[in-house]
Ligand SMILES: Nc1ncnc2c1ncn2[C@@H]1O[C@H](COP(=O)(O)OS(=O)(=O)O)[C@@H](OP(=O)(O)O)[C@H]1O
Ligand SMILES: [Mg+2]
Ligand SMILES: [Mg+2]
């Protein structure tokens with residue numbers, strides 16, 4: 024098996040981060056507003072600290088391109104939140120100082136290079152705050168190609184055979200080796216595949232809960248033109264990729280919002296999910312059919328929108344988008 028050490032370290036760190044997130048969710052924290060006005064919480068910071076620490080120790084030469092950074096958390100106005108983050112991190116790693124925590128978080132300020140990791144410590148922060156879906160998403164990128172994806176979805180369960188019907192799922196994919204899933208509670212993995220073309224029951228699509236993150240009216244029009252008759256399943260975060268990879272849905276659509284036509288997707292919002300879907304037999308591209316290009320920096324500058332399917336539906340979706 025390839026990337027054995029990467030998997031072992033990445034999985035262990037993601038499970039520990041997932042535990043921290045679930046502990047914080049027992050008592051949903053305040054939303055902290057970032058400079059771009061999007062939300063972050065003490066759990067996003069704690070999760071990034073735990074995973075960056077593990078990566079820095081095991082792979083000191085690998086940059087980590089993470090969503091969060093500790094600048095605001097170091098300010099005196101946020102000393103209370105920093106203390107809270109540190110308390111939660113201590114439940115996973117004993118004897119930790121506030122200085123350790125901010126340093127580990129800032130290990131995620133790396134730049135994309137020939138080999139690097141990208142981390143979304145909580146994808147779907149809005150979902151996390153609402154009590155809905157969220158994910159911890161970690162991916163290894165080499166030469167612009169996603170090689171490993173680890174996607175923990177602590178609140179996800181799908182209406183499918185075990186272990187997918189258990190709450191709390193971990194999806195893992197390695198390039199060329201398929202995708203597998205396990206419950207967060209047991210350590211037995213099961214291989215998964217996307218929905219087959221004749222699976223009428225799962226011929227449905229997933230999209231964001233947040234209206235501002237896409238174009239829901241175009242998304243339903245396109246899905247209909249591709250032959251999907253049922254309404255969408257709205258789900259926060261890269262859990263949507265898990266739904267397509269396991270066959271709970273046949274399509275994930277994320278078309279640019281008319282209010283933000285110039286929005287570019289962040290690599291950490293997609294890298295782990297893309298390999299999880301592809302290695303399960305699915306296909307991912309942008310709305311023009313171009314492969315998602317992870318070689319051009321921290322955003323998908325060369326792509327517009329995201330289409331993820333079970334493969335068989337892809338051409339019909341692209342044809343509808345082309346009209
Ligand atoms: N305008 C716009 N268009 C597209 N995407 C955007 C936009 N604004 C934010 N984001 C990113 O969306 C990430 C959350 O993913 P989802 O939209 O799938 O989940 S959710 O329903 O919003 O929770 C979310 O990731 P997190 O910040 O990690 O939660 C954002 O990076
Ligand atoms: Mg965010
Ligand atoms: Mg995200």
Ligand SMILES: [Mg+2]
Nearest residue numbers: 090143145146
């Ligand atoms: Mg995030």
